[in-house]
Amino acid sequence: MKLCFDFIIGIAVIEIKNIQAVIFDLDGTLLNRQLSLQRFITGQYQRFLNDLQPVSLPDYSRRFITLDHDGYVSKDVVYQQLLQEFEITTVTWRQLFDDYLVFFPDHCLAYPDTTVMLNNLNKQGYLIGLISNGASDFQRANLEALGIVHYFNHILISEDIGIKKPDPLIFNYFLEKCALDAHATVYIGDHPVNDVYGAQQVGMNVIWKRNGSTRRPPCTDWIDDWSELGTLLQND
Structure with missing residues (x-):
């Protein structure tokens, strides 16, 4: 994965290895909010x-x-x-x-090719998860409306446990519930603080879903659409 050390020595590259789970944010990541x-x-x-x-x-x-x-x-x-x-x-x-x-x-509308992407991850044997801030019933209703809830092995909404991203406790709670090591996961989200910083705090690999933003990327790799995801995971 690319880390933003370009202000010092250019872009460093780390391979993603032995990934067991791909975990998503909802709003702005899967849901075109x-x-x-x-x-x-x-x-x-x-x-x-x-x-x-x-x-x-x-x-x-x-x-x-x-x-x-x-x-x-x-x-x-x-x-x-x-x-x-x-x-x-x-x-x-x-x-x-x-x-x-x-x-x-x-x-509710998903971003293009979201279903195709989740189906591919499922076929490849990844555990698929979701960590989202928000009200539990409301966010689950949105997932149901997108027609993708059946792809997820585990869904955690902040209201479920009273802890919101970027608090590292919500990420650690998910990892413990799924018996996952942080380094064996990839977390994908659109918010530089709640998603990127939050997941990095606990040692997860992170991909920022930039959605075409011109902002300078945080210290992680990034994608604008799902067609780019396979390239980042191919080192697994």
Whole structure:
């Protein structure tokens, strides 16, 4: 795997050997959250058209996405702020929030070739896992909606144990439950801190799913789409 020592000596390369498990983040890694959220916002706007129509859909959508901050702001806060800013009084933030919990899974989309990639890993005999922050029922509903839950040998959502990434305890908990050595795993996620730094703390091999970002990569290898994953694992 490539580590970002280029600021000192260039790119160092380490081979991935004896990998037993490939473990994923969900939002922004398997789930195309940006596109899924846009689809959901459009659907919600239509469901609450009588209440939201004083605001145009483009304006509502842009402000929602800004306040949401890639999912790192609680939806109750997002909705309260939206209603206050747009001076909407005919619907409550709780109604909109409940609608989000119920209908967001209906709008979930995976990144291209996610099913093909998981199927290939399954055929190759890897243990396939998932470690995600979020509410357990909600995240599992999203996995079910993507049609990929059956590929996973073990799923751990932060609410299950009350510990969130990047806390190393959540990664160690997963490793202990699956009787895995950290060095025999690869963790794949999109967030430089919650995923990359968090998994590196416990000794996991890490691949950053960059999704075309122009940001400087953290100290790990990276991919933009699933077609690149096989090359990184071929040294196993």
